[in-house]
Amino acid sequence: MRPYDERLDQFLSRAAKVFADQGYHSTTMRDLAAATGMSLAGMYYYVRGKEELLYRIQDRCFARVLAGAERALTGLADADALERLHAFIRHHVTFFAAHMAEMKVLSHEANSLTGERQRKVSAIKRRYVDLLEGLLKDVAPDEPAVDRSAAAYVLFGMMNWIYNWYDPAGEIDPERLAGLIARIFSGGFAEARSTVHGG
Amino acid sequence: MRPYDERLDQFLSRAAKVFADQGYHSTTMRDLAAATGMSLAGMYYYVRGKEELLYRIQDRCFARVLAGAERALTGLADADALERLHAFIRHHVTFFAAHMAEMKVLSHEANSLTGERQRKVSAIKRRYVDLLEGLLKDVAPDEPAVDRSAAAYVLFGMMNWIYNWYDPAGEIDPERLAGLIARIFSGGFAEARSTVHGG
DNA sequence: TCGATATTCGAACGATCGTTCGAACCCATG
């Protein structure tokens, strides 16, 4: 990788950490300069401005999440619907735990972008939501569409809320947390339909 | 109610709406002045500053949530553990739907307070979390404490994430959403233990 | 009606914000 790209990458990662700790709006460009070791003016050689910095972080991270999820599902094209759902959950939670800072910025600063950048990130997010809703359709085909859509957001709530409480260095490792969430959701959403109430 | 208190109350409500729409940090005191009809300087007669305004909103709202939850459980002291959990969920979700703006500020701006005010709000939050964890202990006594604690936060994730997607004027009314969440959580968390896997 | 108290506000302050600009620096190539 060219020195430029490498330096940009490191800059984005460190900036994401600061955004995650202090929040986007209350982080100043001077804070970022101090945290990255660059000068105030020097950062503008890599990024057009503060909002583009946020955009670059979100775009890069979201693209990775989406690509990772699709990759996690490619090997399971013929697998059980529930198994594919679990793979999606496991990937999301472990990725989240491994990239807490970026994912916190993604979750918490979802509405801090404007205009074209806002739309571009929303487009990726839309694809990611659609991916999950497709999985839910396979898991619970008889569920009313409106409930299924709500269930998708409820599941995202379980997973994305993580940044408010989860400590990756604590007692629960990411795999166990993913298992807990998968158990709670599929046990309540899928089985309550197909096994208990359904056929 | 004295005119002063009434005006303060209305001021807090309208400010909460602006905070919910624009975010706390990017809302200026001038924005609030325009939204409330007060003058810039006039607001400082009611509130010591911007952060105290956020504190007053959070404190007032959290106190109501906590009191409401306790009230919703008082009549069910001898009821089934699962039934009490459902009552908690139903109260939280319906209160959330009825006070979206304040609750969004509560969820999204949890770390925007500092010092003494931060601690005071955290204390109320702690009591509220403890209330739920107590309910979960009754529902699933055999669950490992660490999983039960995580499950509490997972449930809060389902409910609090609402502000990112839920439209109270949409197809799903709050009661139905509360039912969906209660079904998902208790079906997956409680029953997977006591009914399916447990005894 | 008068005076005291409660409430409102125009105008301004100092601080800090994101951004810009031109010069200085680094370093591979001739």
Add this chain to the structure above:
DNA sequence: CATGGGTTCGAACGATCGTTCGAATATCGA
């Protein structure tokens, strides 16, 4: 060593922020 483009940065700009202060206005009991 000279040169040119890629990279860094000190210093400053205008804008906007939260807050303050003293005066102006509203309210109400005596």
